[in-house]
Structures are given as structure tokens and as C-alpha cells.
Amino acid sequence: MGARGFGELEAVVIERIWDRLEKTTVREVFDGLAAEREIAYTTVMSTMDNLHRKGWLERERVGKAYAYWPTLSREEYSARLMREALGSGGRSELVLAHFVEQMSAEESEGLRAALRKLTGGKRS
Template sequence: MRVRGFGELEAVVMDRVWAREGATTVREIFDELAEHRDIAYTTVMSTMDNLHRKGWLAREKAGKAFRYWPTLTREEHSANLMRDAFDGGGRTDVVLAHFVDRMSDEESASLRAALQRLSPVEDAG
């Protein structure tokens, strides 16, 4: 799985961090990853440190280790990627039309519901 803006391992780590509630440690992420792949603890530690330096993860000292948490939710990150696509994709109206045209019925219904929530309520009086 590749999440735009992240390297392959960074995307896997961010996916695991986003899936957790609250802060996590390198050990906890390492233990999850080691169940599915051959990986070194120091590789996970370096990756999480890199994500911290890039601003994707915040951290605080907890004993000898750090506890990490994401600085953005997965949804906020996705919204930023969508914003980037609009900014760099040519005419926004055409990009948006192509995007909407490729939506499933469920996604289209979700978009309509989100737009209704965000639209200002008209005064009836």
C-alpha cells in the first residue's frame, strides 16, 4: 500500500499509527509489522523518527522511549492530497467533473450529504 507523500514503509507505518487510538511506541508498531514481514526494530525506529522530522508524527518522551501520534488524521491527509490535485491538475472545474464522474453511487451520496452539511441554511423569513 502506497499513500501519496510517503515512501513505501512510511505509508505502512502511518497506516498502523492511524489505525490506533492515541499514542503508540516504536515497539508496538514493530511488533505488528514483524508479524507480517522480516523487519528490524531499528528500521521502524528510523522510519518513525523520519516521519517525526517531516512533521507527520508528533512525539513525547515516555521513559527511555518516545510515544508517537499523527499530526493529521488520515482524512485530513487525504483532503490535503485532494487539494494538491486541484492546485496542480489544470482547470479545477474539469478536474472535479472527472473526479465526480468516477465516483460510485455510495461515494456520490456521501458527497451530496457533505455538501448539504456545509451549505449555509437559508433564512425562511
């Protein structure tokens, strides 16, 4: 499952599913999308089935329909994208240095907190 594997409509659908924070059906996603754009129910159903086949969604049968939920959170997906960028953007230490240079003070503190958590609070 490649992290960059979303088509345009797949990205819209997975965002809707992440926003719901609970299992959701094709009908629920369709109703939200249909309020904003012209789209067929079967298009949403096919898109969600494609996301399931690609490993981005899990599902279980609920009556005659399926309930879907994401296999990764939005944050886990973003972390996977960052990992791919770090691994494919040249020298990883330089990519990381340039990334850190662009962080705000708040983001930088968040990174420090995450590193402290991962290292058990040890200072380096």
C-alpha cells in the first residue's frame, strides 16, 4: 500500500471518513458529497470499494450494506508520506534539516516533545 496511492475522488472520500471518527457507510459519505457536488451513489460505492481493495479501508457487513473505517489515521498517513519523502528526497539528513528549519516555534516544540516521549524523557 503506497502512501501516495489516492486518486482525486479517493482523497475526498478518505478525508470524509477520517472526519467522521466512526464507522461509516457508503450512504453517509454519499449524502455528504451529494450536498456539495453532483455525484452518483455507485461512484462513491466504487471508490470506497477501491480504497478497501488497496488496503486503506476495512469493512464489515451491516445488514445489506458495509460499514467502513480507515486502516490508518490521518496522522499515521501523514507520517507515512513524511517517511517516503525523507527516504526519496536525496540525503535524508539534509532533507530532515531543511524540514526542521521550516518549522514554527510551536511545531518545533511538538517535535521536541515527541522525541522526549520516544527516548523516555532523556535529554541529549
